[in-house]
Amino acid sequence: MGMGSLRECGEGCPCGPSCGNRRTQRGITVRLRVMRHRKKGWGLHAAEVLRHGRFVCEYAGELLTTEEARKRQRLYDELASVGKLSPALIVIREHLPSGKACLRVNIDATKVGNAARFINHSCDGGNLHPVLVRSSGSLLPRLCFFAARDINEGEELTFSYGDARVRPKGLPCFCGSLCCSGVLPSEET
Numbered sequence: 001m002g003m004g005s006l007r008e009c010g011e012g013c014p015c016g017p018s019c020g021n022r023r024t025q026r027g028i029t030v031r032l033r034v035m036r037h038r039k040k041g042w043g044l045h046a047a048e049v050l051r052h053g054r055f056v057c058e059y060a061g062e063l064l065t066t067e068e069a070r071k072r073q074r075l076y077d078e079l080a081s082v083g084k085l086s087p088a089l090i091v092i093r094e095h096l097p098s099g100k101a102c103l104r105v106n107i108d109a110t111k112v113g114n115a116a117r118f119i120n121h122s123c124d125g126g127n128l129h130p131v132l133v134r135s136s137g138s139l140l141p142r143l144c145f146f147a148a149r150d151i152n153e154g155e156e157l158t159f160s161y162g163d164a165r166v167r168p169k170g171l172p173c174f175c176g177s178l179c180c181s182g183v184l185p186s187e188e189t
């Protein structure tokens, strides 16, 4: 499944915080649990049933310039290749309607972030739908996750890093899905 997009009300609107079109602006309101996996490190799980379409969480982190993102990626690649770090730098590319330009957003949750930084990759697309949310009056979109189907209590939450690429390159994938490609998605930046 590809990346979705959504428009919400925001600072540029006359409505207030209780407006119904600000679903992703109230923080995490679902129960989540972080659990240790043998091969994937930490993972995020639902601690209650999550109905299809429910807002789960935003991917919070430091917003980086592309230059800084490249610099950090090089460092993270080195540390990850010797098992010293589990990087959580996400690069989102959005092709603009003209087809000629592309907006790139770099979010690094390696040091600063929220529970979303524990979401692991699944080659089958996982059970979360990544959506770029724009709120009126703010320049940059935010990456938010919604339940892509009904999710049971205890299930691990995953999405495909192929839609929002997470480094580093060539790390083995242990998602366990039938269509697993064997390697985590990565890209040259």
Ligand SMILES: C[S@@+](CC[C@H](N)C(=O)[O-])C[C@H]1O[C@@H](n2cnc3c(N)ncnc32)[C@H](O)[C@@H]1O
Pocket: 039, 040, 041, 042, 043, 085, 086, 087, 088, 089, 116, 117, 118, 119, 120, 121, 122, 166, 167, 168, 171, 172, 173, 174, 175, 184
């Ligand atoms: C956004 S973090 C997810 C949380 C991470 N497991 C941790 O312990 O901090 C991304 C990192 O998790 C690991 N990871 C995510 N999905 C994986 C998978 N399917 N198989 C193996 N490792 C995975 C990789 O080290 C990747 O760089």
